[in-house]
Structure formats: C-alpha cells, structure tokens
Amino acid sequence: MGKDYYKILGVDKGANEAEIKKAFRRLAHQYHPDKKTGDEQKFKEINEAYQVLGNKERKSQYDQFGTTFSAAGGGAQGGFSGANPFGGFDFRGFSSRGSAAGWDFSDFGDLGDIFGSVFGGGSFRGARTKKGPDIELDLDIMLKEAVFGVGKAVSIRKQNQCDSCQGTGAKNGDSYQTCSACQGSGKISSTVLGYFKTQTICAECQGTGKQIKEKCGSCHGKGIVLENVDIKIEVPAGIDDGQTIRLAGQGNSGESGAPAGDLYINIHVQPEPGFERDEFNLITKVNIPFSTAVLGGQILVKTIDGEVKLKIPVGTQSNKNFILKNKGVTRLKAKGRGDQIVIINVDVPTKLTKKQKQLIEELDKEFSGKEKSWF
Numbered sequence: 001m002g003k004d005y006y007k008i009l010g011v012d013k014g015a016n017e018a019e020i021k022k023a024f025r026r027l028a029h030q031y032h033p034d035k036k037t038g039d040e041q042k043f044k045e046i047n048e049a050y051q052v053l054g055n056k057e058r059k060s061q062y063d064q065f066g067t068t069f070s071a072a073g074g075g076a077q078g079g080f081s082g083a084n085p086f087g088g089f090d091f092r093g094f095s096s097r098g099s100a101a102g103w104d105f106s107d108f109g110d111l112g113d114i115f116g117s118v119f120g121g122g123s124f125r126g127a128r129t130k131k132g133p134d135i136e137l138d139l140d141i142m143l144k145e146a147v148f149g150v151g152k153a154v155s156i157r158k159q160n161q162c163d164s165c166q167g168t169g170a171k172n173g174d175s176y177q178t179c180s181a182c183q184g185s186g187k188i189s190s191t192v193l194g195y196f197k198t199q200t201i202c203a204e205c206q207g208t209g210k211q212i213k214e215k216c217g218s219c220h221g222k223g224i225v226l227e228n229v230d231i232k233i234e235v236p237a238g239i240d241d242g243q244t245i246r247l248a249g250q251g252n253s254g255e256s257g258a259p260a261g262d263l264y265i266n267i268h269v270q271p272e273p274g275f276e277r278d279e280f281n282l283i284t285k286v287n288i289p290f291s292t293a294v295l296g297g298q299i300l301v302k303t304i305d306g307e308v309k310l311k312i313p314v315g316t317q318s319n320k321n322f323i324l325k326n327k328g329v330t331r332l333k334a335k336g337r338g339d340q341i342v343i344i345n346v347d348v349p350t351k352l353t354k355k356q357k358q359l360i361e362e363l364d365k366e367f368s369g370k371e372k373s374w375f
C-alpha cells in the first residue's frame with residue numbers, strides 16, 4: 001500500500017504548485033528534527049511527498065499511477081525494482097554519508113540549510129549508545145583544607161560496569177548471535193526522500209552486527225550494576241567556596257559498555273570564625289588594648305598556620321593594616337601563597353576600674369596641660 005502524498009502535505013488533489021510548495025515549507029520547518037516540534041519520521045515523509053508533488057513530471061506520474069513507486073520502508077529494494085520511474089533523475093550527487101552535493105537547493109531558499117544540516121549532521125544515524133549520567137555531589141571542607149589542599153574519601157552509589165560480563169550485557173561477555181536486523185553488517189540501508197539509498201548504523205546492534213543471545217544474569221543485560229563506590233577526591237590547595245571539581249569518567253557507567261559520565265564535586269568551604277577570604281589573601285581583624293596602641297608592643301595573631309607574633313609600633317592607629325607575608329591561601333594551580341592582612345582595631349575600654357580611671361585622668365591632665373578643657 002502506498003502513501004497519499006497530498007494528505008501528507010495537507011493539500012487538495014487540485015492544489016497548484018505554489019500551494020504545494022507553501023505547505024511543504026510550513027511543514028518542513030515545523031517537523032525539522034533539530035526543532036523542538038521536530039519529528040524525523042514526519043520530516044522524511046514530508047520531504048518524500050514534496051519530492052514527488054513538487055516536480056511536474058513526477059507529480060503527473062504519481063497522479064496517473066498512484067503510489068506504485070513509493071519506496072518508504074521498503075529497504076534496499078523498496079519500490080525501485082525495474083525501471084526507474086523517475087526517468088532521468090540523477091542521484092549521483094549523493095553519497096551514503098548524505099552529502100548534499102549535486103542537489104540544487106536554490107529553489108528551497110532558506111530550506112537549503114535544513115537539508116544541509118540533516119544530511120551533514122547525522123540525524124539519520126541511529127547510534128543509541130549514550131554516555132552514562134553525570135553525578136553531582138557536595139563536599140564540605142574546612143578553610144585550612146582549602147588553603148593547603150586535602151584528600152577526601154567519599155562513598156557514593158553509582159552505576160558501575162558489570163564485572164560478570166565486562167559491561168557487555170551478554171552472559172560471560174560472549175553470548176552473542178548475529179544481529180537479525182542487519183544480518184551482521186551493522187548497517188541498515190534505507191531510502192531517504194523516498195527514492196535514494198542511504199546507509200545508517202543499525203540501531204538494534206549500534207553497528208556491531210551482534211545481538212546478545214543470553215543476557216548476563218548479574219545486570220540483566222544492561223552491562224551496568226548499582227554499587228557503593230569509595231571515591232578519592234584530591235581537593236587542590238587554593239580551591240574556593242563554590243568551585244567545582246570535575247572527575248571525568250567517574251560518573252555513572254553507560255549501558256552496554258557506553259562510556260561513563262563525569263563526577264562533579266561542588267566545594268563548600270566552611271567559614272572559619274575570624275577569617276575572611278579575598279581571593280588568595282586572608283583578612284583578620286585584631287583588637288589591641290589602647291595602651292599597646294600608644295606604647296607599642298607585641299601581640300599574638302592567629303593564622304591558618306598557628307599563632308605568630310606581630311610587633312605593634314608605638315602610636316598605632318585603628319584600621320592600620322599589617323601584612324603577614326605568605327600566610328594566606330595557596331594560589332590555585334600556581335606557586336606560593338597569598339598574604340594575611342591584619343586590620344588593627346584599637347580597643348577603647350568601656351568599663352574601667354577605679355584605679356584605671358584615676359590613672360587615665362592623670363594622663364588626661366598630662367595631655368591637656370590643664371583640667372578638662374581641650375580648647
């Protein structure tokens with residue numbers, strides 16, 4: 001049984017050339033496989049219909065003889081035994097890869113792109129092997145671990161290649177028979193646009209020419225099993241909160257031996273009280289007694305490496321910055337470390353003992369030269 005090309009294009013039997021072309025353009029855009037509304041089967045059907053109805057000679061043959069030379073679904077032999085009903089139409093421009101060389105698309109205007117992308121882009125190739133799904137996980141680390149780097153072991157549940165069948169899905173990895181869909185050639189011949197032959201990779205066997213005879217019992221033929229896996233993650237020194245580590249091929253294994261997806265580790269650096277990070281520098285705020293600010297002295301400052309001594313010069317003001325060289329974060333994928341910037345805050349006491357008050361009043365007299373008047 002043949003196809004009703006008029007019905008496929010949604011036009012009347014009496015439609016003229018312009019109407020047919022218009023209907024074709026509209027439908028071809030709608031069903032183009034690259035589009036959201038795409039439908040490869042429909043797209044091929046529409047093309048097939050237009051190749052006949054859009055050509056005067058072929059249309060009249062079709063109108064006269066009906067559907068006798070519809071080749072759709074007929075495989076290699078489909079509809080073309082005997083004389084070429086399209087007499088004289090030259091298909092030599094096509095290769096099995098579908099180069100559009102030799103076609104004249106000028107008539108299609110912008111549709112030239114559509115054909116080009118379909119023929120060139122492999123939409124007709126049927127490979128089903130899909131990479132395994134990626135895995136994403138979150139990892140909390142301490143600031144110190146971000147500064148120096150750290151090795152972490154995490155346990156995840158993921159699809160792994162089945163050991164019993166080496167990921168093939170076939171019992172013992174060798175229970176195969178010749179693919180019945182392609183007779184072992186790995187390729188399927190089919191007609192595109194209704195009348196020229198093209199070869200695609202056999203979707204049944206993904207081009208291997210083999211089919212599983214007896215499925216592997218451990219994975220039920222999928223080639224993958226769900227397992228708990230310990231994964232070691234080397235967190236590089238210098239990593240920052242919100243950055244992601246990608247471990248290629250450590251995601252879920254694909255079915256039937258397809259490559260594994262990737263593992264993405266989102267790093268969360270836990271805040272460390274008293275420390276702020278600015279790229280590779282660490283910023284800390286330190287309170288010093290007001291007497292130390294005036295007289296100078298030495299204080300202990302907390303760094304990520306432990307406490308260090310810091311000399312406070314005489315007369316140090318609030319907001320004065322001191323730089324502790326190389327006490328910051330290791331530069332990611334580079335050499336050296338950033339600095340620690342110490343911002344001084346001079347502590348003005350809010351509560352004084354009686355003695356402290358007396359002493360400060362003495363001091364006050366000394367500074368002002370007289371009692372309680374600065375002016």
Ligand SMILES: [Zn+2]
Nearest residue numbers: 162165216219
């Ligand atoms: Zn298996």
Ligand SMILES: [Zn+2]
Nearest residue numbers: 179182202205
């Ligand atoms: Zn096959």
